[in-house]
Amino acid sequence: MAVIVNWVRQQYKAEYCDEVLLFDEKFKIYYVDNIIIKTEWCIEQSNDFLDKSNQWQHLQHYLNNPVENITISLMKQGSDFRNKVWAEMCKIPAGQTMIYSKLAKQINSGARAVANACRDNPFPGIIPCHRVVAVSGLGGYMGKTSGRALEIKDKLLNQEAMIRANMEAKN
Numbered sequence: 001m002a003v004i005v006n007w008v009r010q011q012y013k014a015e016y017c018d019e020v021l022l023f024d025e026k027f028k029i030y031y032v033d034n035i036i037i038k039t040e041w042c043i044e045q046s047n048d049f050l051d052k053s054n055q056w057q058h059l060q061h062y063l064n065n066p067v068e069n070i071t072i073s074l075m076k077q078g079s080d081f082r083n084k085v086w087a088e089m090c091k092i093p094a095g096q097t098m099i100y101s102k103l104a105k106q107i108n109s110g111a112r113a114v115a116n117a118c119r120d121n122p123f124p125g126i127i128p129c130h131r132v133v134a135v136s137g138l139g140g141y142m143g144k145t146s147g148r149a150l151e152i153k154d155k156l157l158n159q160e161a162m163i164r165a166n167m168e169a170k171n
Helices: 057-064 080-089 100-106 111-119 148-170
Strands: 003-008 016-022 025-032 035-041 070-075
Touching: 003 080, 016 057, 035 148, 057 070, 080 100, 080 111, 100 111
Parallel strands: 003 070, 035 070
Antiparallel strands: 016 025, 025 035
16 A cells, blocks of 8 residues: 655656546646656646546555555656655555654654645645645645645545545455
8 A cells, every 4th residue: 555656767758648537636647758757736726638648657646545565667756854754645545644743753843844845746646645634634735825726635544544444344
């Protein structure tokens, strides 16, 4: 139930964008040679949907049912500290959350620095920054503290909690 990342150094080629539909939300994947450069949720409501290929079917399957490991190639970016935070986030199991301060303590840092690394995550949806929450609630998501971004974070957490509860009920 983890994201296993193969970090790839920056490529200098044209980038492409595909969109997949997850939980009735449009999720954009920017890539070069099957290496993901960044991802983003479409915050603005749109009925336009472009399903260009099945290239990201394994990623779409994982995001809709994140109970298995996935190995994915992502373009290495950010500082060593941010990469450390993002690696720790990938260890948080689907259906569980961790507060900023606990994650900070695990890496000998401060909660604000961890929150900033979450905000700067270029791969929301893949590197599960949505699983990191504030002591008093959801916290932020993709640099936003209200609106559609928080709705998406809430939707992801509820979906994962439901999947986890169903798995535990079967055992």
